Amino acid sequence: MTSANARLILICSGKGGVGKTTLTANLGIALARQGESVAVLDADFGLRNLDLLLGLENRIIYTAQDVLAGTCRLEQALVRHKQQPTLSLLPAGNPRMLEWITPDDMRRIAALLAEQFRFVLIDCPAGIEDGFRNAAAAAEEAIVVTTPEVSAVRDADRVIGLLNSMGVKPVQLVLNRVRPEMMANQEMLSVTDVTDILALPLLGLVQEDKQVIVSTNKGEPLTLGEPSTPAGCAYQNVARRLRGDAVPIVDPSTERRGLRSRLRKLMTTRIF
Amino acid sequence: MAAHLIAGPVSGQPHSLDLGDRTGDTEALTAVADALEGLRHSERRLVGPLRLTCRNRSLTLPELRAIGGRLERQGLRLVEVQASAPDTLVAAAALGLVTSWPEPVVAPRGSDENAPPELTILRRTLRSGDQVSSMGSVLVLGDVNPGAMVSAAGHVLVWGRLRGKAHAGKNGDRRARITALQLRPLQLRIADVVARGPDDDPPPGLAEQAVLVGREIRIEAASPLWPLAN
Numbered sequence: 001m002t003s004a005n006a007r008l009i010l011i012c013s014g015k016g017g018v019g020k021t022t023l024t025a026n027l028g029i030a031l032a033r034q035g036e037s038v039a040v041l042d043a044d045f046g047l048r049n050l051d052l053l054l055g056l057e058n059r060i061i062y063t064a065q066d067v068l069a070g071t072c073r074l075e076q077a078l079v080r081h082k083q084q085p086t087l088s089l090l091p092a093g094n095p096r097m098l099e100w101i102t103p104d105d106m107r108r109i110a111a112l113l114a115e116q117f118r119f120v121l122i123d124c125p126a127g128i129e130d131g132f133r134n135a136a137a138a139a140e141e142a143i144v145v146t147t148p149e150v151s152a153v154r155d156a157d158r159v160i161g162l163l164n165s166m167g168v169k170p171v172q173l174v175l176n177r178v179r180p181e182m183m184a185n186q187e188m189l190s191v192t193d194v195t196d197i198l199a200l201p202l203l204g205l206v207q208e209d210k211q212v213i214v215s216t217n218k219g220e221p222l223t224l225g226e227p228s229t230p231a232g233c234a235y236q237n238v239a240r241r242l243r244g245d246a247v248p249i250v251d252p253s254t255e256r257r258g259l260r261s262r263l264r265k266l267m268t269t270r271i272f
Numbered sequence: 273m274a275a276h277l278i279a280g281p282v283s284g285q286p287h288s289l290d291l292g293d294r295t296g297d298t299e300a301l302t303a304v305a306d307a308l309e310g311l312r313h314s315e316r317r318l319v320g321p322l323r324l325t326c327r328n329r330s331l332t333l334p335e336l337r338a339i340g341g342r343l344e345r346q347g348l349r350l351v352e353v354q355a356s357a358p359d360t361l362v363a364a365a366a367l368g369l370v371t372s373w374p375e376p377v378v379a380p381r382g383s384d385e386n387a388p389p390e391l392t393i394l395r396r397t398l399r400s401g402d403q404v405s406s407m408g409s410v411l412v413l414g415d416v417n418p419g420a421m422v423s424a425a426g427h428v429l430v431w432g433r434l435r436g437k438a439h440a441g442k443n444g445d446r447r448a449r450i451t452a453l454q455l456r457p458l459q460l461r462i463a464d465v466v467a468r469g470p471d472d473d474p475p476p477g478l479a480e481q482a483v484l485v486g487r488e489i490r491i492e493a494a495s496p497l498w499p500l501a502n
Contacts, residue, residue, distance in 0.1 A: 154418060155400070158400040161398075161401060161402055164396075
Protein backbone atom coordinates (compact mmCIF):
# COMPACT_ATOMS: atom_id res chain seq x y z
CA MET A 1 0.00 0.00 0.00
CA THR A 2 2.82 2.42 0.76
CA SER A 3 6.22 2.79 -0.77
CA ALA A 4 8.91 0.90 1.06
CA ASN A 5 10.59 3.77 2.83
CA ALA A 6 7.85 6.29 3.53
CA ARG A 7 7.21 6.92 7.21
CA LEU A 8 3.62 7.68 8.14
CA ILE A 9 3.77 9.37 11.52
CA LEU A 10 0.74 10.37 13.55
CA ILE A 11 1.17 13.30 15.90
CA CYS A 12 -1.43 13.08 18.63
CA SER A 13 -2.05 13.88 22.29
CA GLY A 14 -5.61 13.24 23.37
CA LYS A 15 -5.86 16.55 25.19
CA GLY A 16 -6.11 19.72 23.17
CA GLY A 17 -3.72 22.64 23.34
CA VAL A 18 -0.60 20.73 24.26
CA GLY A 19 1.19 21.50 21.01
CA LYS A 20 0.37 18.88 18.39
CA THR A 21 0.01 21.30 15.52
CA THR A 22 3.01 23.36 16.62
CA LEU A 23 5.12 20.23 16.74
CA THR A 24 3.85 19.09 13.33
CA ALA A 25 4.70 22.43 11.74
CA ASN A 26 8.13 22.76 13.34
CA LEU A 27 9.04 19.13 12.82
CA GLY A 28 7.95 19.34 9.18
CA ILE A 29 10.12 22.39 8.54
CA ALA A 30 13.08 20.94 10.47
CA LEU A 31 12.93 17.65 8.56
CA ALA A 32 12.69 19.53 5.26
CA ARG A 33 15.73 21.64 6.21
CA GLN A 34 17.60 18.46 6.95
CA GLY A 35 17.03 17.40 3.36
CA GLU A 36 13.99 15.16 3.61
CA SER A 37 10.87 15.35 1.49
CA VAL A 38 8.00 15.92 3.87
CA ALA A 39 4.24 16.11 3.60
CA VAL A 40 2.17 17.40 6.48
CA LEU A 41 -1.44 16.28 6.47
CA ASP A 42 -3.97 18.19 8.52
CA ALA A 43 -6.31 15.51 9.83
CA ASP A 44 -8.12 17.97 12.06
CA PHE A 45 -10.92 18.46 9.61
CA GLY A 46 -13.18 20.23 12.06
CA LEU A 47 -10.77 22.83 13.40
CA ARG A 48 -7.95 23.01 10.92
CA ASN A 49 -5.11 25.36 11.63
CA LEU A 50 -1.92 23.71 10.47
CA ASP A 51 -2.07 25.99 7.42
CA LEU A 52 -2.06 29.03 9.73
CA LEU A 53 1.04 27.91 11.57
CA LEU A 54 2.86 27.32 8.33
CA GLY A 55 1.69 30.63 6.89
CA LEU A 56 0.05 28.92 3.94
CA GLU A 57 -3.59 29.76 4.54
CA ASN A 58 -3.92 32.08 1.54
CA ARG A 59 -2.42 29.58 -0.89
CA ILE A 60 -4.96 26.81 -0.42
CA ILE A 61 -7.03 26.08 -3.50
CA TYR A 62 -8.00 22.45 -3.19
CA THR A 63 -8.22 20.26 -0.11
CA ALA A 64 -7.89 16.60 0.82
CA GLN A 65 -11.60 16.18 0.24
CA ASP A 66 -11.28 17.39 -3.33
CA VAL A 67 -8.62 14.77 -3.88
CA LEU A 68 -10.87 12.09 -2.43
CA ALA A 69 -13.83 13.22 -4.47
CA GLY A 70 -11.71 13.21 -7.59
CA THR A 71 -12.23 16.92 -8.33
CA CYS A 72 -8.49 17.44 -8.50
CA ARG A 73 -5.22 15.57 -8.58
CA LEU A 74 -3.08 15.25 -5.46
CA GLU A 75 -0.44 17.55 -6.96
CA GLN A 76 -2.99 20.32 -7.33
CA ALA A 77 -4.06 20.14 -3.71
CA LEU A 78 -0.56 20.04 -2.23
CA VAL A 79 0.69 23.44 -1.10
CA ARG A 80 4.46 23.86 -1.21
CA HIS A 81 6.07 25.88 1.51
CA LYS A 82 7.52 29.21 0.42
CA GLN A 83 11.00 28.89 1.93
CA GLN A 84 11.17 25.12 2.22
CA PRO A 85 9.84 23.70 -1.03
CA THR A 86 10.57 20.12 0.05
CA LEU A 87 7.73 20.54 2.54
CA SER A 88 4.17 20.29 1.29
CA LEU A 89 0.89 20.72 3.10
CA LEU A 90 -2.21 18.76 2.26
CA PRO A 91 -4.93 20.91 3.81
CA ALA A 92 -8.00 19.52 5.52
CA GLY A 93 -11.28 19.88 3.76
CA ASN A 94 -14.41 21.82 4.39
CA PRO A 95 -15.53 21.37 8.00
CA ARG A 96 -19.10 20.99 6.84
CA MET A 97 -18.24 17.81 4.96
CA LEU A 98 -16.90 16.13 8.07
CA GLU A 99 -19.08 13.06 7.82
CA TRP A 100 -17.55 12.15 4.49
CA ILE A 101 -14.29 11.11 6.00
CA THR A 102 -13.83 7.45 6.90
CA PRO A 103 -10.73 5.53 7.99
CA ASP A 104 -10.53 4.16 4.44
CA ASP A 105 -10.44 7.68 3.01
CA MET A 106 -7.53 8.53 5.28
CA ARG A 107 -5.70 5.38 4.24
CA ARG A 108 -6.17 6.30 0.58
CA ILE A 109 -4.80 9.80 1.11
CA ALA A 110 -1.88 8.52 3.14
CA ALA A 111 -1.06 5.94 0.47
CA LEU A 112 -1.03 8.66 -2.19
CA LEU A 113 1.30 10.82 -0.11
CA ALA A 114 3.55 7.87 0.74
CA GLU A 115 4.32 7.43 -2.96
CA GLN A 116 5.93 10.84 -3.15
CA PHE A 117 7.32 11.70 0.26
CA ARG A 118 9.82 10.24 2.71
CA PHE A 119 7.96 11.59 5.77
CA VAL A 120 4.21 12.01 6.10
CA LEU A 121 3.27 13.80 9.31
CA ILE A 122 -0.40 13.51 10.24
CA ASP A 123 -1.67 16.22 12.57
CA CYS A 124 -4.32 14.50 14.66
CA PRO A 125 -7.34 16.27 16.16
CA ALA A 126 -7.76 16.33 19.94
CA GLY A 127 -10.00 13.74 21.51
CA ILE A 128 -10.32 10.03 20.89
CA GLU A 129 -13.43 10.01 18.74
CA ASP A 130 -13.85 9.49 15.00
CA GLY A 131 -11.34 12.17 14.05
CA PHE A 132 -8.63 10.44 16.03
CA ARG A 133 -9.60 7.02 14.74
CA ASN A 134 -9.57 8.21 11.12
CA ALA A 135 -6.17 9.81 11.53
CA ALA A 136 -4.72 6.81 13.37
CA ALA A 137 -5.99 4.44 10.68
CA ALA A 138 -3.60 6.02 8.20
CA ALA A 139 -0.55 5.99 10.45
CA GLU A 140 2.14 3.40 10.94
CA GLU A 141 3.96 5.03 13.83
CA ALA A 142 3.09 7.79 16.25
CA ILE A 143 4.48 10.60 18.32
CA VAL A 144 2.48 11.37 21.44
CA VAL A 145 2.78 14.95 22.64
CA THR A 146 2.11 15.72 26.26
CA THR A 147 2.86 18.40 28.82
CA PRO A 148 3.96 17.83 32.41
CA GLU A 149 0.42 18.14 33.73
CA VAL A 150 -1.69 15.42 35.28
CA SER A 151 -4.59 15.81 32.87
CA ALA A 152 -2.43 15.85 29.74
CA VAL A 153 -0.53 12.79 30.92
CA ARG A 154 -3.78 10.97 31.70
CA ASP A 155 -5.16 11.68 28.24
CA ALA A 156 -1.89 10.71 26.60
CA ASP A 157 -1.99 7.43 28.49
CA ARG A 158 -5.46 6.72 27.13
CA VAL A 159 -4.34 7.53 23.60
CA ILE A 160 -1.30 5.27 23.91
CA GLY A 161 -3.57 2.43 24.97
CA LEU A 162 -5.76 3.00 21.90
CA LEU A 163 -2.73 3.22 19.59
CA ASN A 164 -1.43 -0.06 20.98
CA SER A 165 -4.76 -1.74 20.31
CA MET A 166 -4.73 -0.36 16.76
CA GLY A 167 -1.28 -1.76 16.12
CA VAL A 168 0.46 1.60 15.60
CA LYS A 169 4.16 1.05 16.38
CA PRO A 170 6.52 2.49 17.47
CA VAL A 171 4.99 5.15 19.67
CA GLN A 172 7.40 7.79 20.94
CA LEU A 173 6.96 10.66 23.35
CA VAL A 174 7.61 14.39 23.13
CA LEU A 175 7.30 16.26 26.40
CA ASN A 176 6.26 19.78 25.57
CA ARG A 177 6.08 23.07 27.47
CA VAL A 178 8.58 22.04 30.10
CA ARG A 179 9.42 24.73 32.66
CA PRO A 180 12.80 23.75 34.06
CA GLU A 181 12.63 26.02 37.11
CA MET A 182 9.22 24.64 38.11
CA MET A 183 10.44 21.09 37.61
CA ALA A 184 13.54 21.77 39.67
CA ASN A 185 11.35 23.12 42.48
CA GLN A 186 9.06 20.09 42.14
CA GLU A 187 6.07 22.29 41.37
CA MET A 188 5.52 20.41 38.13
CA LEU A 189 5.60 16.74 37.20
CA SER A 190 9.19 15.77 36.52
CA VAL A 191 10.40 14.07 33.38
CA THR A 192 10.67 10.76 35.19
CA ASP A 193 7.16 11.18 36.65
CA VAL A 194 5.82 11.37 33.11
CA THR A 195 7.96 8.64 31.58
CA ASP A 196 7.22 6.37 34.54
CA ILE A 197 3.53 6.47 33.77
CA LEU A 198 3.62 6.51 29.99
CA ALA A 199 6.56 4.11 29.61
CA LEU A 200 7.49 5.32 26.14
CA PRO A 201 10.87 6.16 24.63
CA LEU A 202 11.44 9.90 24.92
CA LEU A 203 11.95 11.57 21.56
CA GLY A 204 12.36 15.08 22.86
CA LEU A 205 11.93 17.64 25.59
CA VAL A 206 10.68 21.06 24.53
CA GLN A 207 10.88 23.98 26.91
CA GLU A 208 8.12 26.50 27.36
CA ASP A 209 9.12 29.36 25.10
CA LYS A 210 7.42 32.70 24.40
CA GLN A 211 8.84 32.65 20.90
CA VAL A 212 6.51 29.76 20.05
CA ILE A 213 3.52 32.07 20.43
CA VAL A 214 5.19 34.77 18.36
CA SER A 215 6.05 32.35 15.58
CA THR A 216 2.57 30.81 15.62
CA ASN A 217 0.96 34.18 15.12
CA LYS A 218 3.36 35.09 12.35
CA GLY A 219 2.89 31.77 10.57
CA GLU A 220 6.63 31.16 10.59
CA PRO A 221 7.67 28.04 12.51
CA LEU A 222 10.67 28.50 14.79
CA THR A 223 12.72 25.95 12.91
CA LEU A 224 12.59 28.10 9.73
CA GLY A 225 15.46 30.30 10.82
CA GLU A 226 18.66 29.30 12.53
CA PRO A 227 17.31 28.03 15.81
CA SER A 228 18.40 30.33 18.59
CA THR A 229 15.53 29.75 21.01
CA PRO A 230 15.33 26.75 23.34
CA ALA A 231 12.15 25.43 21.73
CA GLY A 232 13.53 25.85 18.21
CA CYS A 233 16.63 23.81 19.13
CA ALA A 234 14.47 21.18 20.78
CA TYR A 235 12.26 20.77 17.70
CA GLN A 236 15.33 20.47 15.53
CA ASN A 237 16.71 17.76 17.80
CA VAL A 238 13.41 15.88 17.67
CA ALA A 239 13.71 15.88 13.87
CA ARG A 240 17.29 14.60 14.04
CA ARG A 241 16.36 11.81 16.45
CA LEU A 242 13.44 10.87 14.24
CA ARG A 243 15.92 10.41 11.36
CA GLY A 244 17.99 8.12 13.55
CA ASP A 245 20.74 10.47 14.78
CA ALA A 246 21.81 9.82 18.34
CA VAL A 247 21.29 13.21 19.94
CA PRO A 248 21.43 12.99 23.73
CA ILE A 249 18.44 14.34 25.66
CA VAL A 250 19.29 16.70 28.47
CA ASP A 251 16.82 17.26 31.25
CA PRO A 252 16.80 21.06 31.58
CA SER A 253 15.67 20.94 35.21
CA THR A 254 18.78 19.07 36.32
CA GLU A 255 21.09 20.76 33.82
CA ARG A 256 20.05 24.16 35.03
CA ARG A 257 20.83 23.27 38.58
CA GLY A 258 24.27 22.19 37.42
CA LEU A 259 24.78 25.50 35.62
CA ARG A 260 23.62 27.51 38.59
CA SER A 261 25.94 25.71 40.96
CA ARG A 262 28.77 26.19 38.48
CA LEU A 263 27.99 29.91 38.30
CA ARG A 264 27.86 30.19 42.05
CA LYS A 265 31.21 28.47 42.27
CA LEU A 266 32.61 30.88 39.70
CA MET A 267 31.27 33.88 41.60
CA THR A 268 32.67 32.82 44.92
CA THR A 269 36.11 32.24 43.44
CA ARG A 270 36.04 35.69 41.75
CA ILE A 271 35.05 37.50 44.93
CA PHE A 272 37.71 36.04 47.12
CA MET B 273 -18.24 -20.98 60.75
CA ALA B 274 -21.48 -19.97 62.39
CA ALA B 275 -24.74 -19.80 60.54
CA HIS B 276 -25.69 -16.39 59.26
CA LEU B 277 -28.66 -14.78 57.65
CA ILE B 278 -28.50 -12.43 54.69
CA ALA B 279 -31.46 -10.28 53.77
CA GLY B 280 -32.83 -10.59 50.24
CA PRO B 281 -31.34 -7.99 47.88
CA VAL B 282 -34.73 -6.77 46.68
CA SER B 283 -37.98 -6.93 48.60
CA GLY B 284 -39.92 -9.98 47.51
CA GLN B 285 -36.76 -11.92 46.74
CA PRO B 286 -35.95 -14.66 49.24
CA HIS B 287 -33.62 -14.00 52.15
CA SER B 288 -30.82 -16.42 52.51
CA LEU B 289 -29.81 -18.43 55.56
CA ASP B 290 -26.50 -20.23 55.41
CA LEU B 291 -26.08 -23.00 57.97
CA GLY B 292 -22.34 -22.90 57.49
CA ASP B 293 -19.90 -25.74 57.51
CA ARG B 294 -20.51 -28.70 59.67
CA THR B 295 -18.07 -27.80 62.39
CA GLY B 296 -18.39 -29.00 65.97
CA ASP B 297 -21.53 -30.87 64.94
CA THR B 298 -23.97 -28.20 66.03
CA GLU B 299 -27.44 -29.34 65.22
CA ALA B 300 -29.04 -27.63 62.28
CA LEU B 301 -32.00 -26.46 64.34
CA THR B 302 -29.70 -24.93 66.97
CA ALA B 303 -27.77 -23.17 64.21
CA VAL B 304 -31.01 -21.72 62.84
CA ALA B 305 -32.12 -20.65 66.31
CA ASP B 306 -28.74 -18.97 66.86
CA ALA B 307 -28.99 -17.10 63.59
CA LEU B 308 -32.49 -15.89 64.44
CA GLU B 309 -31.35 -14.92 67.92
CA GLY B 310 -28.65 -12.77 66.35
CA LEU B 311 -31.36 -10.99 64.38
CA ARG B 312 -33.17 -9.72 67.48
CA HIS B 313 -30.50 -7.09 67.95
CA SER B 314 -30.81 -5.68 64.45
CA GLU B 315 -33.38 -2.97 63.92
CA ARG B 316 -34.77 -4.47 60.73
CA ARG B 317 -37.26 -7.27 61.00
CA LEU B 318 -36.99 -9.88 58.26
CA VAL B 319 -40.14 -11.55 57.02
CA GLY B 320 -41.08 -13.39 53.86
CA PRO B 321 -39.59 -16.17 51.78
CA LEU B 322 -36.24 -17.69 52.69
CA ARG B 323 -33.68 -19.92 51.03
CA LEU B 324 -31.80 -22.32 53.29
CA THR B 325 -28.23 -23.22 52.35
CA CYS B 326 -27.35 -26.53 53.98
CA ARG B 327 -23.95 -27.10 52.34
CA ASN B 328 -22.80 -30.63 53.12
CA ARG B 329 -25.07 -31.19 56.12
CA SER B 330 -27.38 -34.13 55.79
CA LEU B 331 -30.80 -33.29 57.17
CA THR B 332 -33.74 -35.60 57.59
CA LEU B 333 -37.30 -34.73 56.76
CA PRO B 334 -38.33 -34.16 60.44
CA GLU B 335 -35.30 -31.92 60.96
CA LEU B 336 -36.18 -29.82 57.96
CA ARG B 337 -39.80 -29.62 59.05
CA ALA B 338 -38.68 -28.46 62.50
CA ILE B 339 -36.50 -25.78 60.94
CA GLY B 340 -39.40 -24.70 58.79
CA GLY B 341 -41.61 -24.43 61.87
CA ARG B 342 -38.99 -22.41 63.76
CA LEU B 343 -38.68 -19.99 60.84
CA GLU B 344 -42.46 -19.75 60.51
CA ARG B 345 -42.72 -18.43 64.08
CA GLN B 346 -40.36 -15.64 63.03
CA GLY B 347 -42.50 -14.76 60.03
CA LEU B 348 -40.05 -16.36 57.60
CA ARG B 349 -41.28 -18.89 55.08
CA LEU B 350 -38.91 -21.65 53.95
CA VAL B 351 -39.27 -21.92 50.17
CA GLU B 352 -36.00 -23.27 48.88
CA VAL B 353 -33.26 -25.59 50.07
CA GLN B 354 -29.80 -25.55 48.60
CA ALA B 355 -27.66 -28.53 49.55
CA SER B 356 -24.87 -30.72 48.31
CA ALA B 357 -25.90 -33.75 50.42
CA PRO B 358 -28.34 -35.91 48.42
CA ASP B 359 -30.44 -36.99 51.40
CA THR B 360 -31.11 -33.37 52.36
CA LEU B 361 -32.27 -32.65 48.83
CA VAL B 362 -34.58 -35.66 48.85
CA ALA B 363 -36.06 -34.62 52.20
CA ALA B 364 -36.59 -31.06 50.98
CA ALA B 365 -38.23 -32.26 47.80
CA ALA B 366 -40.54 -34.48 49.87
CA LEU B 367 -41.64 -31.37 51.78
CA GLY B 368 -42.51 -29.71 48.48
CA LEU B 369 -39.68 -27.19 48.63
CA VAL B 370 -37.64 -25.96 45.70
CA THR B 371 -34.27 -27.70 45.72
CA SER B 372 -31.00 -26.71 44.15
CA TRP B 373 -27.32 -27.57 44.07
CA PRO B 374 -24.77 -25.02 45.17
CA GLU B 375 -23.88 -22.64 42.36
CA PRO B 376 -20.86 -23.81 40.42
CA VAL B 377 -19.43 -20.26 40.53
CA VAL B 378 -17.04 -19.69 43.39
CA ALA B 379 -19.13 -18.74 46.37
CA PRO B 380 -18.17 -15.64 48.30
CA ARG B 381 -16.34 -16.03 51.59
CA GLY B 382 -13.70 -18.12 49.82
CA SER B 383 -14.58 -21.24 51.72
CA ASP B 384 -11.99 -23.95 51.59
CA GLU B 385 -14.04 -26.58 49.85
CA ASN B 386 -14.15 -24.38 46.77
CA ALA B 387 -11.24 -24.82 44.43
CA PRO B 388 -9.17 -21.65 44.03
CA PRO B 389 -10.72 -19.52 41.29
CA GLU B 390 -9.03 -19.50 37.94
CA LEU B 391 -6.40 -16.89 37.22
CA THR B 392 -6.44 -14.34 34.43
CA ILE B 393 -2.97 -13.19 33.41
CA LEU B 394 -2.56 -9.88 31.58
CA ARG B 395 0.82 -9.29 30.04
CA ARG B 396 0.45 -5.59 29.43
CA THR B 397 0.17 -2.26 31.13
CA LEU B 398 -3.38 -1.16 31.81
CA ARG B 399 -3.60 2.43 30.65
CA SER B 400 -6.06 5.16 31.49
CA GLY B 401 -9.57 4.12 30.48
CA ASP B 402 -8.81 0.40 30.41
CA GLN B 403 -11.16 -1.69 32.51
CA VAL B 404 -10.52 -5.30 33.31
CA SER B 405 -12.92 -7.51 35.19
CA SER B 406 -12.64 -11.18 36.03
CA MET B 407 -14.70 -13.81 37.79
CA GLY B 408 -11.49 -15.30 39.16
CA SER B 409 -8.26 -13.62 40.22
CA VAL B 410 -6.25 -11.27 38.04
CA LEU B 411 -2.48 -11.11 37.69
CA VAL B 412 -1.22 -8.07 35.78
CA LEU B 413 2.31 -8.32 34.49
CA GLY B 414 2.76 -4.60 34.01
CA ASP B 415 1.51 -1.40 35.58
CA VAL B 416 -2.03 -0.31 36.31
CA ASN B 417 -1.95 3.37 35.44
CA PRO B 418 -4.09 6.15 36.89
CA GLY B 419 -7.51 6.04 35.25
CA ALA B 420 -7.46 2.29 34.74
CA MET B 421 -9.57 -0.09 36.80
CA VAL B 422 -9.03 -3.75 37.52
CA SER B 423 -11.65 -5.75 39.37
CA ALA B 424 -11.87 -9.40 40.24
CA ALA B 425 -14.04 -11.75 42.21
CA GLY B 426 -10.83 -13.11 43.69
CA HIS B 427 -7.47 -11.42 44.27
CA VAL B 428 -5.87 -8.61 42.33
CA LEU B 429 -2.14 -9.11 41.89
CA VAL B 430 0.03 -6.56 40.11
CA TRP B 431 3.60 -7.32 39.18
CA GLY B 432 4.30 -3.64 38.70
CA ARG B 433 2.95 -0.35 39.94
CA LEU B 434 -0.70 -0.09 40.89
CA ARG B 435 -1.72 3.55 40.47
CA GLY B 436 -5.27 3.18 39.21
CA LYS B 437 -8.22 1.62 40.97
CA ALA B 438 -8.47 -1.96 42.08
CA HIS B 439 -11.40 -3.96 43.40
CA ALA B 440 -10.78 -7.41 44.84
CA GLY B 441 -13.55 -9.73 45.95
CA LYS B 442 -16.13 -7.80 43.96
CA ASN B 443 -18.72 -10.50 44.64
CA GLY B 444 -18.24 -10.16 48.35
CA ASP B 445 -15.19 -12.26 49.13
CA ARG B 446 -13.77 -10.47 52.15
CA ARG B 447 -10.64 -12.56 52.13
CA ALA B 448 -9.58 -11.28 48.72
CA ARG B 449 -6.49 -9.13 48.72
CA ILE B 450 -4.75 -6.66 46.48
CA THR B 451 -1.02 -7.07 46.10
CA ALA B 452 1.38 -4.95 44.06
CA LEU B 453 5.10 -4.35 43.81
CA GLN B 454 4.25 -0.71 44.33
CA LEU B 455 0.87 -0.08 45.87
CA ARG B 456 -0.14 3.54 45.33
CA PRO B 457 -3.67 3.27 43.95
CA LEU B 458 -6.15 6.09 43.63
CA GLN B 459 -8.76 3.93 45.28
CA LEU B 460 -8.98 0.44 46.70
CA ARG B 461 -12.01 -1.73 47.16
CA ILE B 462 -12.21 -5.09 48.83
CA ALA B 463 -15.63 -6.71 48.88
CA ASP B 464 -17.95 -3.78 49.74
CA VAL B 465 -15.36 -1.63 51.53
CA VAL B 466 -13.88 1.38 49.76
CA ALA B 467 -10.71 3.25 50.70
CA ARG B 468 -8.63 6.01 49.20
CA GLY B 469 -5.07 5.11 48.37
CA PRO B 470 -2.25 6.34 50.61
CA ASP B 471 -0.83 9.79 49.88
CA ASP B 472 2.71 9.29 51.09
CA ASP B 473 5.52 7.81 49.05
CA PRO B 474 5.78 4.05 49.02
CA PRO B 475 8.57 2.33 50.93
CA PRO B 476 11.24 1.66 48.34
CA GLY B 477 11.59 -1.86 47.08
CA LEU B 478 8.86 -3.35 49.25
CA ALA B 479 5.88 -5.09 47.77
CA GLU B 480 2.68 -4.35 49.64
CA GLN B 481 -0.74 -5.85 49.98
CA ALA B 482 -4.11 -4.52 51.01
CA VAL B 483 -6.30 -6.74 53.12
CA LEU B 484 -9.63 -6.29 54.83
CA VAL B 485 -9.45 -6.16 58.61
CA GLY B 486 -12.92 -5.74 60.08
CA ARG B 487 -14.45 -2.85 58.18
CA GLU B 488 -11.23 -1.20 57.08
CA ILE B 489 -8.66 -1.85 54.42
CA ARG B 490 -5.17 -2.17 55.79
CA ILE B 491 -1.94 -1.96 53.82
CA GLU B 492 0.98 -4.04 54.95
CA ALA B 493 4.09 -5.68 53.56
CA ALA B 494 3.07 -8.30 51.04
CA SER B 495 2.82 -11.85 52.23
CA PRO B 496 5.40 -14.04 50.52
CA LEU B 497 2.75 -16.72 50.11
CA TRP B 498 1.07 -17.12 46.76
CA PRO B 499 -2.56 -16.34 47.62
CA LEU B 500 -4.08 -18.84 45.24
CA ALA B 501 -2.32 -21.85 46.74
CA ASN B 502 -4.25 -23.87 49.27
